[in-house]
Amino acid sequence: MREKTERVIREWTDTCDAEVSIAVLGGAWKPSILKALAEHGVLRFGELGRLLDNPTARVLTRQLRELEQDGLVTRTVYQQVPPKVEYRLSELGESAGPLVEALTRWGGHYAGLQRATAAVAAPTAG
Amino acid sequence: MREKTERVIREWTDTCDAEVSIAVLGGAWKPSILKALAEHGVLRFGELGRLLDNPTARVLTRQLRELEQDGLVTRTVYQQVPPKVEYRLSELGESAGPLVEALTRWGGHYAGLQRATAAVAAPTAG
DNA sequence: CGGCATCCTCGTTGATACTG
DNA sequence: CAGTATCAACGAGGATGCCG
Numbered sequence A, B: 001m002r003e004k005t006e007r008v009i010r011e012w013t014d015t016c017d018a019e020v021s022i023a024v025l026g027g028a029w030k031p032s033i034l035k036a037l038a039e040h041g042v043l044r045f046g047e048l049g050r051l052l053d054n055p056t057a058r059v060l061t062r063q064l065r066e067l068e069q070d071g072l073v074t075r076t077v078y079q080q081v082p083p084k085v086e087y088r089l090s091e092l093g094e095s096a097g098p099l100v101e102a103l104t105r106w107g108g109h110y111a112g113l114q115r116a117t118a119a120v121a122a123p124t125a126g
Numbered sequence C: 001c002g003g004c005a006t007c008c009t010c011g012t013t014g015a016t017a018c019t020g
Numbered sequence D: 001c002a003g004t005a006t007c008a009a010c011g012a013g014g015a016t017g018c019c020g
Helices: A003-012 A018-025 A030-040 A045-051 A057-069 A091-095 A097-121 B003-012 B018-025 B030-040 B045-051 B057-069 B091-095 B097-121
Strands: A042-044 A073-078 A084-089 B042-044 B073-078 B084-089
Touching: A003 A018, A003 B097, A018 A030, A018 A097, A018 B018, A018 B030, A018 B097, A030 A042, A030 A045, A030 A057, A030 A073, A030 A084, A030 A091, A030 A097, A030 B018, A042 A045, A045 A057, A045 A084, A057 A073, A084 A091, A091 A097, A091 B097, A097 B003, A097 B018, A097 B091, A097 B097, B003 B018, B018 B030, B018 B097, B030 B042, B030 B045, B030 B057, B030 B073, B030 B084, B030 B091, B030 B097, B042 B045, B045 B057, B045 B084, B057 B073, B084 B091, B091 B097
Parallel strands: none
Antiparallel strands: A042 A084, A073 A084, B042 B084, B073 B084
């Protein structure tokens, strides 16, 4: 588990467990990564990058390592040339599936509402 | 709506709506605030602070303003001395209730698992 | 192919002190 | 009571370049 996740669990769990979920899922690209892995089952590093609109390798690596440390994702390295690394969801990662879906649904709902509001506020922009 | 929220909607909605939810709910204390308002209905600034383990006024104000800008919370000012300000959930804020509950449940589940793992890894610590 | 090292920028959190 | 002003610290995200 990441040090940050551990700290959040220590400091927030009594008051609000939701902060823990956000600490684990809240990094840039993380929900996208989890969704992609849930849909495809197993993905290589490069495939993942292409599915996610090409974040820099530095950033993608980092998010994957964090998800791995937090136990949501497993990483399999094949010792060969050229290198091959596979990522897939752990059981814990799969358990987050419904939550990610809930986040997606509400986020879509929210975005739709706000865009409708913006369209009313500035109708000549379109 | 906050500029940040707007940017996230612009940049992420096609790929992953979940990022929108995290942008809106992801600030420190925000899930706690929403939960407190959901339970109590209406709360004054000071009451809210006491329920949340006393964040600094600077921080609490900021989170409330952001939630207000994002349309989840409404703020009512009573022009009197001493001042009195009430916060309550908007309809949109109430619509986030089940999501916050889902975050809380999974976060609690995760924290429980990780603590059990830590206890096994370092049994002499207790 | 799948990284790591380095550097930089920005936003967020928070402490402290003060105010209408 | 319910804030605001100022300042400091920190970490996340990302650009760029190199490597086995």
